[in-house]
Amino acid sequence: MFRGAVRGRPEGVAVRDENTALTYTELDARSDSFAQTLRDRGIGREDHVAYCLDRGVQVYVALLGILKAGAAYVPVDARYPDARRDLMITESQPSLVVTEPGWATRLASLGDEDLDILEFVLDDHDKPLREELPEAEGVDAAAVLFTSGSSGKPKAVVLEHRNLVHFATNPALPALTSQDRVGAVSSLSFDAFHWETWCGFAGGAEIVVLPTMPDLLTRDIKRELRRRRITAMLVPTMAVNHVVREDREAFADLRVLCTGGDVVLASACRELLAGTFSGLLYNLYGPTEGATACTAHHVAELAADADSVPIGRALDGSFLYVLDSTGAPVAEGEAGELFIGGPGVARGYLGRPDLTDEKFHPDRFAAGGGRMYATGDVVRRDGDGVLSYVGRADDQVKIRGYRVxxxxxxxxxxxxxxxxxxxxxxxxxxxxxxxxxxxxxxxxxxxxxxxxxxxxxxxxxxxxxxxxxxxxxxxxxxxxxxxxxxxxxxxxxxxRSVDHVAPRDEIERYLADLWVQLLAVEQVGATDEFFALGGNSLLSFRMLRRLTRDLDVQVSAREVLATGRLEDLARLIRDRKDSKDSKDSKGSQDSQPSQDKEPQRA
CATH class of the missing domain: 3.30.300.30 (ANL, C-terminal domain)
Structure with a gap:
């Protein structure tokens, strides 16, 4: 699939970050060279290679090189806490860990002296191949991704090449083209990264590495996307819900906007479509075990009284079954657990045959056999075959788009x-x-x-x-x-606020009312802390937009972190408004003619 893009757009830019851009030909050659390095270290088919790298073009050289060597990549977000990082590396059973220069000492906490660690230097991988690389089979392992587990540790999901190709080339998804610039904002460990990467490469698009979505929220999103000429993105539903509520034009310049990871609000979609956005809006649904997405819904319009957005129909080639507790199909319009069949279904959980058998079942409905995955999600299918999400069958929840x-x-x-x-x-x-x-x-x-x-x-x-x-x-x-x-x-x-202090002036009362709206709490006092009451980066973004709109005051996300207490934030706003008023007053006085001198006569 990737080599097809190389043939079709050899001199087109494949990926760029703030410092480096690689054409498809250059990315192909450098990943070939890295694959040779891995082969020289004994890496081959069904090996696992973990990479813990900064966001940038080096990630794409590494993951393509790992696949070309015949192995499966294990993406480990470098921003994760050490304990989480170490667990992911250990549980993935890697033959090699690839990391940034000077980072090898960070992995000392793994306590594995025999672990092979390679410090990746982009410029080291520009040498020609010395041997022919292996051709991957559809059933070969391609990636190991982690998702939340009820056993107290994450589950390692093994995806195969056929899973990724089925998703990336699926005609039910909006097609990306060589004219698109895909904004990469996902965590490297999150499966939304596969949409940005594999759908982007399948279409011969240019992948532009942006800050992650939480970091992007601290900036002017529309200006940043316009500056980088982004045309296509997959934005987590939590971000869409929050951003569009405050600025429906934030994504107006996109040709393709996909969202997924949680329940997108009907009100957010209506607000987006009511603005100048004229692109394609798609709601995607699917667990990691189903290769990122198994359904898609083109949101072209929503009724004024619609209170939800469908998750849509199955991707081409996928099979979706809505079953009751006995495993029988439910009647049209009734709720049941969703089971996924077809080429998007993952191999299973690494080192967990018991859990694999529990969640992956023989597909007794498919003529050709195969397996189906029990999602644990409850859905309802309408008369047109469109699915709507109802909720979880177990206690698992989604927090800011992540399964927890x-x-x-x-x-x-x-x-x-x-x-x-x-x-x-x-x-x-x-x-x-x-x-x-x-x-x-x-x-x-x-x-x-x-x-x-x-x-x-x-x-x-x-x-x-x-x-x-x-x-x-x-x-x-x-x-x-x-x-x-x-x-x-x-x-x-x-x-509860044990020492509740009522807001004492107009600005404190404004902030208290705003926090009540944003944080869904009953009351807020002057000594309450924004983040202790449930605030997060998304809610902070919305608060900053309100402050600019309502009070004409600019406050940064960093200042919110430093002044999380309501009375401290009110003092900062008060001082900033006083300073602004003082400057405006001085400017007004300076513009008046002097009263001490008699005006010159003509």
């Missing part, structure tokens, strides 16, 4: 010394959903130290927005967790 098992977060938190018991719940709804942790601990560990521990051990989307102490985790008469009482405690945590 609350029980996994609990297990990690309970490893911290001094923590006796933990209950983690998802509160809020839609794009404002976040985690609350209720902990039973002794006096040896303050809650701020527990938060610091959580931030070291977990990616930011798994870290609870709020952590509160309780005397015990309530149980019902059957000795199981009392979920109703837990939810009451979680709601109480968000409502």
């Amino acid at each position: 098992e609350p029980r996994e977060v609990e297990r990690i938190l309970t490893r911290c010394a001094g923590i006796q018991d933990v209950a983690v719940l998802a509160v809020g709804s839609g794009s404002d959903k976040h985690l609350v942790a209720l902990v039973v601990n002794d006096d040896s560990i303050p809650l701020n130290q527990l938060r610091a521990y959580a931030e070291r051990e977990m990616p930011d989307f798994m870290v609870p927005s709020s952590i509160s102490r309780v005397t015990e985790i309530p149980a019902n008469s059957h000795g199981k967790r009392d979920l109703a009482r837990l939810r009451d405690l979680a709601d109480e945590t968000l409502r």
